[in-house]
Amino acid sequence: MRILIVEDDNSMLEVICTALRNDSYQIDACSTGDEGLLYASNAVYDLIILDIMLPGADGLTIVKHIRKRGFDTPILLLTAKDAIEDRVRGLDSGADDYLTKPFAISELLARVRALIRRKAGMQSEGLLKYGPISIRSDVHDGYVNEQPLKLAGKEYDLLELFLRNPKRILTKDQIFDSIWGFESDSAPSVIDVYVHHLRKKLANYNCQGYIETIRGVGYMMKGNE
Template sequence: MRLLVAEDDASLLQAISEALGKEGFEVDSVGDGADTYFFAAQGIYDLLVLDITMPSMSGLEIVKELRSNAIDTPVLFVTARDTIADRVTGLGIGADDYLVKPFALAELIARVHALLRRSAGEATKRVLAHGAFELDLLSREARYNGCDLNLTMKEFELLEFLIINKGSILTRSQISDRLWGFDTNIGFGILDVHMHNLRKKLAAVSCEDNIKTIRGVGYQFKAEGR
């Protein structure tokens, strides 16, 4: 899973990012509000950890804009603002949880896991299912009709992102940013290789037609019943 952490205190940003990285998350870090909104608006993250007070654009403004554009990525605010009114405002504009500074990193990690479980709608199973597909998010194993697909890590992440966004058209930029992050020199050619290999493995179990190429744009995973 990929998370975006936004915090203008560089030392705290590093501490949060490293702690979440040790939990196995892919983490992108940013210290400016406008940059945070740009990254978050791509719709590639499973969770946003946002400071409220940031240069150029506040966390509150970011969440308002995201929600007005139908981007419902879960948001955990981390902030020094600790009044009841501040919390009501943060939750009222669309944030999902609120953590007051100073906090223990262990508590932040626990809240991140709780929000991810809540957004997945499964508190214990940690299995992403769609039709005959089953993706075990802990073991990183993927199956179709009970058959192991034997995916590499990147192929698994690619299939996971496609299924999460089933029915939606994903641009190659969105997929690349999700798999490798914004700070990368990976070209689209590498993405196309992984997509080709994934399709070959899906073809082995006769389900390659689930992935549709949208010429000049990207890819779409067929929603069930379509």
């Protein structure tokens, strides 16, 4: 699981990063809103933890940007204790939860786990779907119009990543980091092999065109919804 943290209090940022890394999450962190916008726009995350008051773009601007682009990444806002109006506006803008400062790290970790479980629960209920293509996490397989694709492990992971990010260009680095991880002995060229296998299985239902090659960059899930 990969998490982005945007927090301008360096001491708090360090504490949050340490706690999440100790819980085995991969972390990207920054301290300005402009950096946060860049990270959120160019990488794939399972969760974003976002302070509202930031130098540069504020947290609410980042939330609106993420939702406007169609990303459904869970967002946890960090807010000042008396900023009720900001919390309301944040939730109305598309944030999923908020935590008021000061907070206990144990509560932060509990909120993180709850948001990730909620997202996983939505996916397992069959809500992760694009056009005729869907996945079911309970049986770890993909489907086209309810017909099973019989996916192998990484094929399933690849299709899940595409379905979580429809109409979004995913670079090969993003795909590799999300599925194989930084410490993998495999080379990024393995992505092309698995995309080929996945397309072959989708071709049985004339759906191979849903995975579009962005030459020199990566791939994108695109087609008629």
